[in-house]
Structures are given as C-alpha cells and as structure tokens.
Amino acid sequence: MLEKLYNEIEERKNDPKEGSYTTYLFDKGLDKILKKVGEEATEVVIAAKNDKEELVSETSDLLYHLLVLLVEKNITLDEINQELDSRVGKKSKISDRKEIKEY
Template sequence: MADLCILDRLAETIEARKSAHSSNSYVAKLLSSGQDKILKKIAEEAAETIMASKDGNTKHLVYEIADLWFHCLVLLAHHELKPEDVLHELERREGISGIKEKLSRKTGQ
C-alpha cells in the first residue's frame, strides 16, 4: 500500500524548490510565474483527468490524477499551506453527510 507520507515529502520538496533558480526547477519556474499560471496548470490537469476517466483508461487516469494532485500541492505551497491543512479538513468532514456539510456552509453553522 502506498504511503500517505509521500504528500509530506512532496510538499517538502516543493518548499525547498521555492528558493531554486527557475531555470533549474519546474516548481520554481511555476511558482515564480504566479498564481494564474499555477491555476492554469490545475485546470489543464483537471481536464486531462476528466478525459482519461471518460476514455476508461485507468492507468492513464491514475497518471493524470497524480499530475493534478502535484499541481494542487504547488498551489498549497503558493499560499503557504501544507497537505495536512487539507487532511485536517477532510478529517473534520469525516462521518458528516455531504448534503449536511454543504448546507452548513450556506447557513454559516
């Protein structure tokens, strides 16, 4: 079984690449290009994920979701956030009906 700590290790690598020169690091180049470039990559990867799913190619789907998750980690780093911030939110929602959780956001409860 895969180790969830990979998210932390990737986040640490992304954090370290913030100080790298953009000609030597894709992450540094992406971060230095700003939020709009990161968001564009996430949209691109999300579209590729959708297409892989529609094609029914599970191997390709896993590959595209890995790309999507990676770029989401870059976005978290851009905002000085870590994977654990998202994991805490998922943990908070655990056991709560999705319908009920969504309603709580509208009512501010």
C-alpha cells in the same frame, strides 16, 4: 508520498533551482499555477473516460500541481487533513447540494 512531494515543492520555492519546472511555476506566479491546475483537472476528466494508466498519470499531474498551489498559498497539508477529518462521519443531504446536470 504526498507529504514528501509537498516538502520538496516547498524546498524548491524557498531554494529555487535554475531549469526546474517547479521553480518555473513559482516564477510565473499564481495565474500560471491556476492555469495548470485547471488544465490538469480537465485532463483527469478526459482520462477517466479512457483507461486506467492514463487516469493514474493525469491524477498524479493534478496532485502535483495542487501541491504547488498549496505551497504558493502557504496552506499546509495539516490544514487539508484537519478539514478532511472534520468531515468524517458527517452526513450531508443530497438536497443541500447543487444539482449536477449532464449535457
């Protein structure tokens, strides 16, 4: 499904449609797209504290906006898949990670 959505977003960038939200995002540019990614990421965090349906909905919104960002930056899903594949089976030490502090 992500590939299908990515392709539709890419098509919308190449062939804008008046009144389309995706076209609106591309017209507004990178700053608007980044703002939406940030907003949606925050909403995912909040939804995770609430209920499953809200989390599913907000995660879908975030994934959509991330795909818009990838298309805007000309990053393919193959590049993302290659990066994820390169991480499979690798062990990382907790000591190599920044500490996550709870507030």
